[in-house]
Amino acid sequence: MPQEIASFVVLLNVLGIAGIVVWHLQGRSRPYARLIVQIGFFTAMTIVLLLGGIVPFRFDPPHLESMSALFVSAKIFWWVHLSWAVIGFLRIYIVLDGRPREARLIQDLLIAVVYLGVALSVMAFVFGVPIGTLLATSGVIAVILGLALQNTLGDVFSGIALTLGRPYVIGDWILLSDGTEGRIVASNWRSTHLLTAAHNIVVLPNSVLAKLGLTNISRPDENHQITLSIRIVPTRMPHVIRGVMQTVLDSCNSIIKDPPPAVSLVGIDASAVDVELYFQVTSPLKRGVARSEVIDLVYRHCKSSGLQLAMPLSKVITATEVMAQNASASSTGPVQSLIEAIPVFSVLTEEEVTALAASATRRIFSPGDEIAKEGDSLASLMIIRAGIVSMRRDGEEAARLAPGDFFGEGGFLAGIGESHALQAVTRVTVYEIGKEAFAPLLGGRPELAEDLAANLAYREALSGNMGNHAMQHDRRRSYLLQAIRSVFRNHAHG
Incomplete structure (x- = not known):
């Protein structure tokens, strides 16, 4: 190493160590201050490199053995500060991009790529390692590891697809095609955690979750519609029955009134008028309370209006039984x-x-x-x-x-x-x-x-x-x- 650049090598090492110390002193609570420190020291080290005629993208064996360690460490410090500066810019871009759910995953991926690139560059341009041979060998190792970790990698890439596709966010209530439902409480590289209505945590591998049909109940909001089927004996005209069922929904305190609940007549035969009640609740957790209140009100309004609930289709009932039931109901005022x-x-x-x-x-x-x-x-x-x-x-x-x-x-x-x-x-x-x-x-x-x-x-x-x-x-x-x-x-x- 020429003596005239020895001072630049020493200065690079001093700047590299000082940059690391100052960066750590800023703490995690001051990300912008850390970024300014990273950019400042990286810029200063780059200027020193240019003034000293040192090329970081080329392997140059040192001429003086006494300076070889300092020369190597100077280049390593420069590459480390380069990676930190790039990562700092990436973090700012992700925050300003306004997509917090993808931020952690994208940040992890990009940081991994940056560190891998810097590590390969240090090996090639600082130590003179033949990267081509190394990559060929690592490719074989990667195939072996891929076969051994097939399920784990499937979960990881499924997690990436789910994260980028954004079918849900933390806090959403989802319903899967296999009947599993709950609120998303955590999501990582391998699995997604659901908090069910029974207050249990269900851990779903991302590869399994990606294959199932998914309904996001929380979008556009958590209003959840319920359909309740009722069979009424046709002793009154169908429009009267429909009016009574609408009164049932209007008197319910557990359902929301906007959008208004609705009643639909869906069928009729000699034994029953088939009615469906449509109403919404503000949260999936309120389905049981609302359904119970509606069922109670159906009974009470039917009793007050002289309507009778019909037998199910599977039940065969004779005319004698019907007369006996009617006589029993009319025995008291x-x-x-x-x-x-x-x-x-x-x-x-x-x-x-x-x-x-x-x-x-x-x-x-x-x-x-x-x-x-x-x-x-x-x-x-x-x-x-x-x-x-x-x-x-x-x-x-x-x-x-x-x-x-x-x-x-x-x-x-x-x-x-x-x-x-x-x-x-x-x-x-x-x-x-x-x-x-x-x-x-x-x-x-x-x-x-x-x-x-x-x-x-x-x-x-x-x-x-x-x-x-x-x-x-x-x-x-x-x-x-x-x-x-x-x-x-x-x-x-x-």
Whole structure:
């Protein structure tokens, strides 16, 4: 090595070591500062190389053995700083490109390519290793490793395809063609992790996931449609049945109203009208709750409208059985059947239910009629026979009541006003039972007070502006229970 370039070699080594030290001192929390350091030191080292006439892309054996180690290390430092500068620019490009999901994978791939290229360049231009022979030998080794790691490589390349294709992102809820579904919680080179509704983690190899049909439920949003098939005995005209089923969906609190739920008549024969209900929920996790509420409302609205659920096609039923079922259903009046279907009144005897039904009076409210104002203390218990009642607070609808629901018990039992204004959405039929008919039943049944207090507290907790629902529900139930029990004590002493 000529003596005149020895100083440049020493300066290159100093700059290389200083660049590494300063780069590490910046820390991972300052990526832009690190990039500036990388570019600055690489530029300075390149200028020194040019001034010293050192060519990094050519193998030059040193002339002085005493300087050989410094010459080799100088070239290595330059190649290392070149790789870091290129990687820094790549990271900035990936961030500015605005595709965070692909960023990690692309970054890893490009960094691997850069380091591999730098390693081969150092071997060829610094140590004079014949790269052609090395590549030929490594090709054979690569074939052997490829056969041994066939499944692993399949997962890796499938992961690359899934990442670049972007069928999902972390946090999406997906449904696979084999029935597996869940939310994406992690994705790496080899596998994708799903958190299922059962709160289990399913690990799917990327090669398996790439072969399955995939439905992304989270796109364009997580609104999820549910279809429920119902069979109704054709005792009424089909358009009447369709109207009742639409009322079912309109009275449901667990489904979304935009887009509006729909009802379709899909078939008819001598035994049934086939109806399908279409409705959406805000998340796949709410499917079970919404389906259960709709099924409950189908039963209640069918009972209130005089409709009957049809037998399944596999069930053969004779005319005698149909007559027996109809006779059994009509053996009690509509009021008594309604009272018997309400769990709160299950503690009453058959004679007490009959007497309670005989005292009930029928009232009808037109759509839009105000049944009670917020804070009103009603003097009678009102059981909804048919229709939908809207519970409103501060002008906003909080929930809806359907056939089988009741209200007003707080007023005539404990003098408690309604927590919501009540308004008829459709034509509403209610059966009204006065305090004088209900009072004789209160004496020896404290469990009735528990159920009435729970019903009152639940109705109030339906409001969406109550904050901590569980705490409010328990506090309200305790207060109502004490108030109702005081009425029981006063009644017993009187």
